[in-house]
Amino acid sequence: xxxxxxxxxxxxAFQIEGGREDGKGQSIWDTFSDEGRLADRxxxxxxxxxxxxxxxxxxxxxxxxxxxxxxxxxLPDGVGEVDQKGLDFYRRLIDELLDSGVAPWVxxxxxxxxxxxxxxxxxxxxxxxxxxxxxxxxxxEALGDLVKNWITHNEPWVYATxxxxxxxxxxxxxxxxxxLAVAHHVLLSHGKAVPVLKQRGGSVGPALxxxxxxxxxxxxxxxxxxxxxxxNRWYFDPVFGKGYPADIEETYRELGRWDGxxxxxxxxxxxxxxxxxxxxxxYTSIEIRTGSQESDVGKVAPxxxxxxxxxxxxxxxxxxxxTEFLQRVDREYSPASIVITENGASYSDGVExxxxxxxxxxxxxxxxxxxxxxxxxxxxFVWSLMDNLEWVSGFTQRxxxxxxxxxxxxxxPKASYHWYRDLIANR
Ligand code: IFM
Numbered sequence: 001x002x003x004x005x006x007x008x009x010x011x012x013a014f015q016i017e018g019g020r021e022d023g024k025g026q027s028i029w030d031t032f033s034d035e036g037r038l039a040d041r042x043x044x045x046x047x048x049x050x051x052x053x054x055x056x057x058x059x060x061x062x063x064x065x066x067x068x069x070x071x072x073x074x075l076p077d078g079v080g081e082v083d084q085k086g087l088d089f090y091r092r093l094i095d096e097l098l099d100s101g102v103a104p105w106v107x108x109x110x111x112x113x114x115x116x117x118x119x120x121x122x123x124x125x126x127x128x129x130x131x132x133x134x135x136x137x138x139x140x141e142a143l144g145d146l147v148k149n150w151i152t153h154n155e156p157w158v159y160a161t162x163x164x165x166x167x168x169x170x171x172x173x174x175x176x177x178x179x180l181a182v183a184h185h186v187l188l189s190h191g192k193a194v195p196v197l198k199q200r201g202g203s204v205g206p207a208l209x210x211x212x213x214x215x216x217x218x219x220x221x222x223x224x225x226x227x228x229x230x231x232n233r234w235y236f237d238p239v240f241g242k243g244y245p246a247d248i249e250e251t252y253r254e255l256g257r258w259d260g261x262x263x264x265x266x267x268x269x270x271x272x273x274x275x276x277x278x279x280x281x282x283y284t285s286i287e288i289r290t291g292s293q294e295s296d297v298g299k300v301a302p303x304x305x306x307x308x309x310x311x312x313x314x315x316x317x318x319x320x321x322x323t324e325f326l327q328r329v330d331r332e333y334s335p336a337s338i339v340i341t342e343n344g345a346s347y348s349d350g351v352e353x354x355x356x357x358x359x360x361x362x363x364x365x366x367x368x369x370x371x372x373x374x375x376x377x378x379x380x381f382v383w384s385l386m387d388n389l390e391w392v393s394g395f396t397q398r399x400x401x402x403x404x405x406x407x408x409x410x411x412x413p414k415a416s417y418h419w420y421r422d423l424i425a426n427r
Contacts, residue, residue, distance in 0.1 A: 009384065094106075107154050208279065387400035
């Protein structure tokens with residue numbers, strides 16, 4: 001296989017850390033958890049806050065580890081006072097990684113917005129952009145001597161849409177105008193943070209989620225184009241200087257979802273601030289049929305597939321679509337470098353997880369095929385290093401290379417962990 005030079009695994013703060021202590025502020029996901037809106041509470045998760053040394057030990061042999069910082073540990077209210085204890089925790093963790101030969105790839109925003117900022121409108125309020133830039137300044141000042149790869153935002157589509165249009169994720173809002181305002185401000189804050197994070201020589205990129213789609217029949221082309229615009233182009237186009245896609249803007253205007261008035265002079269240039277790499281999170285693709293009321297929020301029924309055609313998230317296994325999507329991104333946007341910032345599968349197979357090995361093998365082959373055709377894919381991160389709190393699904397969906405017993409916090413590497421670590425060692 002033509003593997004990317006950097007192979008690692010990923011997690012995010014809320015999903016693994018626990019540790020609501022040492023001055024940590026409340027995030028919108030803590031609130032969702034406190035309100036009983038998650039299948040399991042998030043107070044402890046994998047208790048990584050206390051067990052990070054054990055977790056780093058298990059990362060030995062990996063090239064890199066993608067983690068996120070909890071904004072509320074660094075600035076409990078999002079703005080104002082810095083909590084040194086929070087920064088010290090991340091410094092200890094990152095020191096430990098570097099001592100273990102594992103490069104930290106650090107995400108600033110993986111959805112856990114300080115509740116104090118949400119109380120002032122969250123990402124729908126343009127002031128949150130400034131708050132994020134200040135947060136980036138604080139973090140790069142404290143950790144920029146150690147961290148060389150930064151990811152601004154994780155999955156802006158998911159954050160904006162599931163949290164503010166569908167309302168199933170925190171903060172639980174169901175309003176299109178809010179969702180599109182959130183998306184714009186998240187993208188704007190990404191662009192404004194890029195030069196800040198580069199100040200100390202780091203490489204910077206966003207982690208964009210994608211959902212490649214295909215029309216079920218030739219008659220479904222228009223629906224498919226619309227879905228692709230809503231789901232992919234609305235985010236990829238502005239990051240690469242193409243502005244918002246005109247066809248989708250027109251639809252949104254007609255439906256009263258967007259009048260473009262919150263896009264101020266200079267915003268689109270800021271969003272297109274040059275990045276060093278494009279992070280892509282890929283799990284599945286989708287078939288689109290015309291006429292579904294919900295086709296623009298991704299609720300199109302998937303077509304049948306031969307077993308084992310789906311993971312336990314109900315996501316169809318489509319590795320070829322990853323190769324095609326990478327080739328398309330290369331053709332249409334020409335990023336200097338692409339990193340698969342997430343890819344993985346949920347299976348509750350315990351430590352004998354051959355199905356996860358198969359999934360990862362197929363997707364690494366898909367990445368390899370893209371590289372063979374000249375696409376600059378330079379990194380790949382498995383989601384996830386360990387089973388963790390899968391947002392509203394709680395502990396029911398297990399993506400980890402390492403099994404977690406959530407009662408005892410015992411870590412047990414799965415067959416996929418050994419397979420992946422051997423692959424890295426023997427490449
Ligand atoms: O667990 C999530 C992660 O936080 C973001 N990307 C998708 C993963 C699986 O749903």
